[in-house]
Amino acid sequence: MRRHLIVTAAAIGVALSACQRQAENLVEVTGHLFVFNYRVASATYLLTLKKTGPIPDGSVIIAEFENPVGGAPLILNQKIYPIDDKIALQSENLHCVRKDHPYSVNVRLVDKDGKVLQQLKTEFRSDLDQTVLPSKPLVVGALYDKNPEVFKPDGSVDFSNTDKCPS
Template sequence: MPGKRRSVFTFRNLALGLCGLAVVLFAIGFAMRERVADKPYLRIAGASFIFNYRVSDAYYGFTAEVEKPVRNFSTIEADFEDPAGGPPFHVATTLGPRTTRYGLRSPSLQGIDKNKPYRVTVRLIQNGDGAVLFSRTFTVTSDLSQAVLPPAPLTVGPGYARNPDLPNGWTSPEAGHLL
């Protein structure tokens, strides 16, 4: 029958087309993959100073994200430089199975200077053999000095009553420079 056309949509053509599409998608996925071996164990997502003027407290810290599989109950350790000149503050947290983001912070500080970098050393210690999987040193710089904090908490008690120990009319020596 010379006038009859054969359909191009046969099962064989459909199977070949789907196989071709699968090969192309696999090649794109393979080319765009991230190699876990090339990543560091931890990524420092951010670091900063925190000044809580209401309670007259200042500290600094950072957030670390686990980028590679690590044994549960491994430890992230950090040594924070003491702005007052004492020995570094040692802080540690244990890794658990429920999260990959960890925040570490120094204890309350005194003597923070504006625009001075303070050193932080971070280590990831593997549970079991104690191997150091990650070690990095970085600095954190404050935009403010300790002088912006009041000499005592601004409020006391659950009703946020004014602190009677605070000098009447107290203002920060740097208040005019902050605006």
């Protein structure tokens, strides 16, 4: 009888431990790319995430994008709202993006008390060098007027890229 009771207790313990949920992912990466905007002469990282579980109110996403110039990462803190099913994270403007170079991004989902709920990493690669962009925006102002620094009064144009990038 005692042996039967011990075996039953052990079986119940194993069954209950199997019912515990594994740590679930609250977000997953659905896309990542470089956005080259020729009109305003800018390049940015764009990372999209999808919610896959309930995220506590007051949570933020902290993304650390590798800086193509080198040095400290570019850090983005973005609040997550309960209504958002999709989350788009866009970096500040970049300089010196190189074709086929891997750039890492570390993402942390943090609750309002600073507890890390999830971490993930991904990698970006561009199929273009940033040298395809001009150094100056092609247009200025709300009416998209031609930029006089690019489109000269004498009819010449200057699409050159003057970024000084490490090799």
